[in-house]
Amino acid sequence: MAIVGGKWSNWSGGVVCKPRAIVRPKDELELAAAVRTGVAPVRTPGTGHSFTPLNATDGTIIDLSAFTGxxxxxxxxxxxxxxxxxxxxxxxxxxxxxxxxxxxxxxxxxxxxxxxxxxxxxxxxxxxxxxxxxxxxxxxxxxxxxxxxxxxxxxxxxxxxxxxxxxxxxxxxxxxxxxxxxYKLAEKNFLMPFDELWDKLDHMVGANRHFEFFWFPYADVAVCKTLNESDNPAPEPRSAEYMQKRGEKRAADASLFEWINEVLPYAPFLLRPAHRLFSGGMSAGDRVRWSHEILPSARTTRFNEMEYAVPYEKGPETIREIVREIRKRRINTGFPIEYRSVAEDDVWLSPFYQRKSATIAVHQYHRVDTGKLFDMCEGIFRGVEGRPHWGKRHTRRRAELAQLYPKFEDFRQLRQKLDPDMKFLNPHLKGIFEG
Ligand SMILES: Cc1cc2nc3c(=O)[nH]c(=O)nc-3n(C[C@H](O)[C@H](O)[C@H](O)COP(=O)(O)OP(=O)(O)OC[C@H]3O[C@@H](n4cnc5c(N)ncnc54)[C@H](O)[C@@H]3O)c2cc1C
Known part of the structure; x- marks a missing residue:
């Protein structure tokens, strides 16, 4: 997130707004006053890593950066x-x-x-x-x-x-x-041909604490990653200062990745070789680290993203259909599709409410128009009762969402009770809850 010249923007730069006021309360009393007196819509961003306009407002942004620890x-x-x-x-x-x-x-x-x-x-x-x-x-x-x-x-x-x-x-x-x-985790990265992956996918998901794969849609191998608990030695944990900087550190090959992404829209003949090159580049290196150091990575190349949670058993066919359509329509993208699995929960508007899920995420470089890729994917996700990630691009509104979430109406009623004047609702949230 950036606040420059009175404007607020999110991480990808795809959401920009000019609030009337940006307030920085130092404690709970000041926060309560800021909420009560702030011009609506009152929004409280985190670090602005959502791709949807959840935080966009011409009213009040409350910067909560004093509330840490x-x-x-x-x-x-x-x-x-x-x-x-x-x-x-x-x-x-x-x-x-x-x-x-x-x-x-x-x-x-x-x-x-x-x-x-x-x-x-x-x-x-x-x-x-x-x-x-x-x-x-x-x-x-x-x-x-x-x-x-x-x-x-x-x-x-x-x-x-x-x-x-x-x-x-x-x-x-x-x-x-x-x-x-x-706990410590051992990471393994490897390539796998798709015929083999489809045979082994359920086993790979079940047999590893963490399994995910990335598919550059013009490549014929999956870039697979597993993480499992390990007693092997790991380096001492790094300091908070180091971890703060590490997340912003550019990988050695980030410049090449960005350069190819700049060029690809004008050079579609490079799609296949680029996707093969990227697949190979992502599959290097095995290591053991403490969980909080190895689970997250640095992501310094800006992009926009759509991600849906689909019923777990529908995951493989859904991602195959997406790739078939990308190839058929010659859609130009320099990013992989990410495939993960998530356990069900009991949180009313969680995409995983009462449903074990596979999640499928598509990305576009921040300077590339997302329309062709994201519209096509959203059509496919709609057909398999996909639920959108609330922080990633989607166009779903109240009527459709009410069909996807058994507790949607209960949530709406509770929201109306807690905030009858719609102080916290910006246009994006009005579309979701009141549209
Ligand atoms: C590079 C990148 C990688 C990502 N990787 C993943 C991933 O692996 N898995 C995944 O699921 N998502 C991922 N995301 C999405 C991201 O995790 C979510 O969008 C997340 O909400 C961003 O957190 P934030 O602190 O930036 O919150 P923001 O995007 O600033 O805000 C998100 C929402 O939280 C609300 N909020 C923030 N603080 C408060 C508060 N104190 N009280 C009430 N509401 C509050 C805001 O109002 C807003 O609605 C990724 C995003 C990026 C850019």
Whole structure:
């Protein structure tokens, strides 16, 4: 996220807005005042890594960057509490010394804990749920300025809805997360021909703690990655300062990747060789590291992304259909399709609500128009009851979403009760909940 000259923009640069006010409360009292008196829509971005205009407003942006750090720890229950804007890269250094770690993470560690919870952000692993599903309790500041505690035993409905609510119910002040004892992971990267992958996919997903694959759609091999717990030695964990910088560090081959992505739209004949080159380049190196250091990677090349969660058993055919269509329509893209699996949960608007899922993500370089690729994919996802990632591009609105989420109407009613004046709803969220 960047705030320059009074304008707010997200990570990819695809969402820009000019709010009337940007407010930086220092504590909970100032936050309550900022919410009560702020001109609507009042939005509280994390680090702006969402590709959808969740944070766009011409009203008030509340910058929560003062709300960071560990606010509590329960060894017996294995629950850690964090101020809402704590960045994921900070968490490892905060709880590793206590002997604990997050159960899972996604591709990067740049986001805030409230941001990843707010959109149902996930990693991969058939027994591992999203960040939303790992929440044990939270405190929510409502439009009225009142703060409520939400847990399985207090304000149960708000707990069920609020763990994935895109800032539409209120401002999360702090969040308690289920953690587990520290662990090391061994990473393996390898290429696999697709005939072999389809035969082995279920086994690969089930037999590894984490399995995912990437498919450059004009290449004929999958770039596979597994991570499994290991007792082998790993380097000592790095400092928080190191982890902060590591996530922004450009890989040695990033410039070549970006250069090819700049050129590809004008040189479609390079698609096949480029995709073969990229597949080979992604498959190098095996290593063992502490979980918080090896689960996330640096992503420095800007792109836009669409990702859907589809019923687990429909995953393989869905990704094959996407690649068939990309090839048939000669769609130009320099990015791979990412395939992961996620456990079901009980969070009302989680894409994984009561459904074990495969997630399929498509990307376009930030300077390339996403229309052709994303529209085609969304049509395919629609046909398999796909549920969109709330933080990634989609065009779904209330009527369709109500069919996909059994608890959608309950969420809407709760939202109306907690924020009847629609203080937190910007046009994007109005389309989702009121359109
Ligand atoms: C390079 C990159 C890699 C990514 N990798 C993955 C991945 O592996 N898996 C995955 O699932 N997603 C992934 N994402 C998506 C990303 O994790 C989500 O979009 C996430 O929500 C971003 O967190 P953020 O802190 O940037 O929040 P923002 O994008 O700034 O905000 C997200 C939502 O959270 C709400 N919010 C933030 N703080 C609060 C608060 N205190 N109270 C209430 N609401 C709040 C905002 O209102 C907004 O609706 C990736 C994105 C990028 C750019």
């Amino acid at each position: 560990l606010t509590g720890f329960d060894h017996e229950k294995q629950v850690a509490s964090f101020a809402a804007a704590t960045r994921l890269w900070e968490i490892g250094s905060l709880i590793h010394p206590l002997g604990f770690a997050l159960k899972n993470m996604g591709d990067i560690d740049r986001q805030t804990i409230a941001g990843v919870v707010g959109t149902g952000t996930h990693g991969t692993g058939p027994t591992l749920g999203s960040f939303s599903s790992a929440v044990a309790a939270f405190r929510l500041l409502l439009a009225s300025g009142e703060v409520i505690h939400c847990s399985p035993t207090e304000n149960q409905d708000v707990f069920a809805a609020g763990r994935c609510s895109m800032g539409a119910l209120g401002v999360m002040v702090d969040i308690c997360v289920h953690v587990r004892p520290i």
